[in-house]
Amino acid sequence: MIHKGKNITKLELSHEVDVAYAALDAKTYAKRIGFATKDQYLISTAVSELARNIITYASKGCIFLSTIDQDLKKGIEVVADDSGPGIHDLEKAMLDNFSTRGTLGVGLPGTKRLMDDFQISSSSAEGTTVTVRKWI
Amino acid sequence: MTDDSGYKRAYERQKAAREKAEQLLETRSRELYESHAILAKANEDLRIQKETAESATKATSELLTTMLRTSVSDSKSDSIVMYETQGCLVVPIQEELSKYSAHHIQRKVLERIPASSLEGVIIDLTGVAVIDSILWDVFSKTIQMIKMLGYPTVITGLNPGVVASIIYLNVDIDNVTTALQLEDALSLLTKASDLEVTEASSAESLGIENIHEAVAEKGTNNDPA
Numbered sequence: 628m629i630h631k632g633k634n635i636t637k638l639e640l641s642h643e644v645d646v647a648y649a650a651l652d653a654k655t656y657a658k659r660i661g662f663a664t665k666d667q668y669l670i671s672t673a674v675s676e677l678a679r680n681i682i683t684y685a686s687k688g689c690i691f692l693s694t695i696d697q698d699l700k701k702g703i704e705v706v707a708d709d710s711g712p713g714i715h716d717l718e719k720a721m722l723d724n725f726s727t728r729g730t731l732g733v734g735l736p737g738t739k740r741l742m743d744d745f746q747i748s749s750s751s752a753e754g755t756t757v758t759v760r761k762w763i
Numbered sequence: 764m765t766d767d768s769g770y771k772r773a774y775e776r777q778k779a780a781r782e783k784a785e786q787l788l789e790t791r792s793r794e795l796y797e798s799h800a801i802l803a804k805a806n807e808d809l810r811i812q813k814e815t816a817e818s819a820t821k822a823t824s825e826l827l828t829t830m831l832r833t834s835v836s837d838s839k840s841d842s843i844v845m846y847e848t849q850g851c852l853v854v855p856i857q858e859e860l861s862k863y864s865a866h867h868i869q870r871k872v873l874e875r876i877p878a879s880s881l882e883g884v885i886i887d888l889t890g891v892a893v894i895d896s897i898l899w900d901v902f903s904k905t906i907q908m909i910k911m912l913g914y915p916t917v918i919t920g921l922n923p924g925v926v927a928s929i930i931y932l933n934v935d936i937d938n939v940t941t942a943l944q945l946e947d948a949l950s951l952l953t954k955a956s957d958l959e960v961t962e963a964s965s966a967e968s969l970g971i972e973n974i975h976e977a978v979a980e981k982g983t984n985n986d987p988a
Contacts, residue, residue, distance in 0.1 A: 647859040650893040668892070668924025669931065675895035676932075679862075723933055733896045737932035 630696040631704065634660075640678050641687040649690055650675035656692045657703055661763055670703060670761055673741040676734045677707035677757055683728055685711020685754060695760065702743075702762040710754035717749060843871040849953050850882040853945070857890035865901040872905065876912050883952035884909050887945055889920030899934045906939060917941065917948040 636656060638649045654671035662670065674690060681688035688709030695704045714720045721739070726732030735757070739745040744760040845854050854872055872884065886902065888894070894902075906916040918941045921929075929936065942948040 643863060644861045646895075647861055647893065650895070651859060654892060665924045665927055668922070668928050671893045672895050672925075672928035672932070675893050679895060679897055733932050733934055737896060737934075740931040740933070741928065 628697065631693060633694040633696075634692075636692040638678075638690040638692070639687075640681050640690065643682055646675055646678040646682055649678040653690075653692060653705065657761075660694050660701065660703060662703070662761070663763075666761065666763075669741045670705070673738045673759060673761075674705055674707075676738045676741075677705065677759070680734050680755075680757075681707060681709045681711070684714075685709035688754075697762075700762045702760050704758065704760045705742075707757040707759075708754070709756075713751040713753070713755055714747075714749040717747060721747075843868055845872070845875060847879065847881070849949055850880070851885050851949055851952050852876070852879060852881055852883075853885045853887060855887040855889070859891060859893060860898060862897055862901065865898050869901060869905040869908070873908055873912070876909065876914065881914050883915040883917065885945065885948045885952070886916060886918050887920045887948075888918060888925070891920075892925070894921075894925050894929060896932050896934050899929060899932070903935065903939060910938075915940065915952065917951055919943065919945050919948040 636652070638645075638652055640646070640649060650671040653674035654667050657667045657670045674692075678690060681690075688707065688711070691704075691706040691708070693704045693706075695702050719725050720735050722732075723736050724732045735747070738757070738759060742759040742761045744758075746758040747755070749755040843854070844857075845852060847853070852872070852875065854868065856868065860868070876884070886905075888902075891898075902918070906918075909916045916939075918939055921941060940951070942951055
């Protein structure tokens, strides 16, 4: 049972420059809840990838940071939410070096490797929601 | 007549009582009015104080936002800090980058290179905390472009967290030479240079002299003992 929703921070994304701010905010947040230095970097890079995807494919969206608990574990949950066109083929999107926009195509699979848990849901009607977690 | 005077007295008494009551009422209402005025003024003062406090808070938060905003490089700023040392072009990057500012740096470095005679280029990423796949791609392509112009590039200043992130992202790192610190990058690029050898050997001889002096001193100190 994961206890959710503590200390929710909302980061809004509408410009390219917001990507770097979101990554920095995530780093500060991870530091505050007690992540080791290396993990702070991994989390901020993951947030940077998710934020970059939002700006590239949906133009705007939000990232929510929150503190979660499970048994005696504490962790961070990052929810990246947009109302963009959605991802047509989720299986392909999770493959390394697959991209529809001429980028490296490591964003989603890379984010999965940077974090501990990874969930994605996407539809053309509701956009894309990516939920990732990392435990201390 | 007696009745009349009694009636008149009663009337006078009543009149006096009414006048006194009216006077009392007037005093009270004036007091009330004054205290109301004081309260109204106090209220107004409080409102002004609240407004001042609110505008101060707003100003502080705006200032904080501005301070935060300046920590990420703005692609509009035209000047990029670069300098040459020991024949190497050093590009220190001191702040977080947007994709556009990374492209801007790429353009500025490529413009600068043909005008210089160089041993190589050093990109110092000490000030950058987050390098995601897109930024890495821009740097990696910049390095390939510099290579095609005829110069090697060394990236320096990557911290362990950034390195771990790059590895997890599984981006291509084969074409990139890195060094821990600026000095290491400089010696990688200039190791064939005569100047470097002369400096090193003179430093070495100086070191040996110092050791001789130290031994001599130690010897003189030991003699009396």
